[in-house]
Amino acid sequence: MSGTTLTAPRVLLSATGLVKEYDGTPVLSGLDLDLRAGELVSVLGANGSGKSTALRCVVGLVPPTRGRVEVAGSQVEPGRPVPQVAMVFQKIHVVARRSVLDNVCAGAVARMPYTRSLSTWLFPREVREEAMACLDRVGLAERPHERAGRLSGGQQQRVAIARALCQRAQVLLADEPVSALDPAAADQVMALLRSLADDGMAVAAVLHQPALARRYSDRIVGLLRGRVVFTASPTALAQAEVDRLYEPDQRAEEAS
Numbered sequence: 028m029s030g031t032t033l034t035a036p037r038v039l040l041s042a043t044g045l046v047k048e049y050d051g052t053p054v055l056s057g058l059d060l061d062l063r064a065g066e067l068v069s070v071l072g073a074n075g076s077g078k079s080t081a082l083r084c085v086v087g088l089v090p091p092t093r094g095r096v097e098v099a100g101s102q103v104e105p106g107r108p109v110p111q112v113a114m115v116f117q118k119i120h121v122v123a124r125r126s127v128l129d130n131v132c133a134g135a136v137a138r139m140p141y142t143r144s145l146s147t148w149l150f151p152r153e154v155r156e157e158a159m160a161c162l163d164r165v166g167l168a169e170r171p172h173e174r175a176g177r178l179s180g181g182q183q184q185r186v187a188i189a190r191a192l193c194q195r196a197q198v199l200l201a202d203e204p205v206s207a208l209d210p211a212a213a214d215q216v217m218a219l220l221r222s223l224a225d226d227g228m229a230v231a232a233v234l235h236q237p238a239l240a241r242r243y244s245d246r247i248v249g250l251l252r253g254r255v256v257f258t259a260s261p262t263a264l265a266q267a268e269v270d271r272l273y274e275p276d277q278r279a280e281e282a283s
């Protein structure tokens with residue numbers, strides 16, 4: 028025995044028994060999901076299987092009908108966003124007319140004094156410096172004063188990720204972050220998410236590209252009709268399990 032104690036990575040986010048119903052129709056049917064520091068988890072599933080709803084319930088954008096979410100060990104109020112968790116989307120949410128730097132600074136608004144946050148044209152120097160460091164982290168330190176709308180889709184997605192870093196989020200949820208990107212830009216964004224996990228964040232990405240999930244993830248979670256039907260490492264995951272998520276029979280059942 029070397030005396031070295033190996034400890035399991037810390038669970039940063041834990042969702043337990045999440046149920047979401049719309050007009051009595053279940054979209055999530057008791058979903059459990061843990062995200063640990065230092066891991067990238069991909070979520071696969073057919074259209075309508077509940078992937079976006081799961082992330083939205085977890086980040087607090089929509090309240091679950093039932094279930095609980097804990098962030099860093101503390102239960103969060105249902106439907107209330109918490110600063111430790113950030114989300115990026117397929118439709119990239121940047122303010123096109125504002126500078127790249129202003130977009131990233133916006134991540135800090137929640138922790139700024141109310142009066143300062145009203146005049147977001149004038150972010151304090153320390154916030155701008157932190158935002159520059161976040162831009163550097165995503166490889167965009169060269170263009171802080173460019174209008175965000177002039178950047179490519181892949182670059183805009185990296186600006187959105189830099190904003191999450193400026194929010195000091197420990198958990199990053201990415202809903203189809205590369206679906207609108209060409210293969211090269213998609214690889215770049217996935218490599219960035221991978222490196223953020225390697226730095227200690229917990230990252231979950233909803234993907235429609237099983238090959239990308241296999242290449243970049245520590246774990247792949249499969250969703251079918253609002254339930255987790257597998258969670259496995261890319262090497263342990265059989266292709267048949269992945270294919271089953273997209274079988275017409277399974278999805279027909281989903282519609283019934």
Ligand SMILES: Nc1ncnc2c1ncn2[C@@H]1O[C@H](COP(=O)(O)OP(=O)(O)OP(=O)(O)O)[C@@H](O)[C@H]1O
Pocket residue numbers: 049054072073074075076077078079080081
């Ligand atoms: N606000 C809402 N009101 C009613 N039904 C909703 C609402 N949001 C989502 N749904 C339904 O919940 C189901 C799951 O939707 P969700 O967007 O979570 O699926 P998804 O797996 O992310 O699909 P996709 O891959 O197409 O994005 C769908 O049947 C959808 O119509």
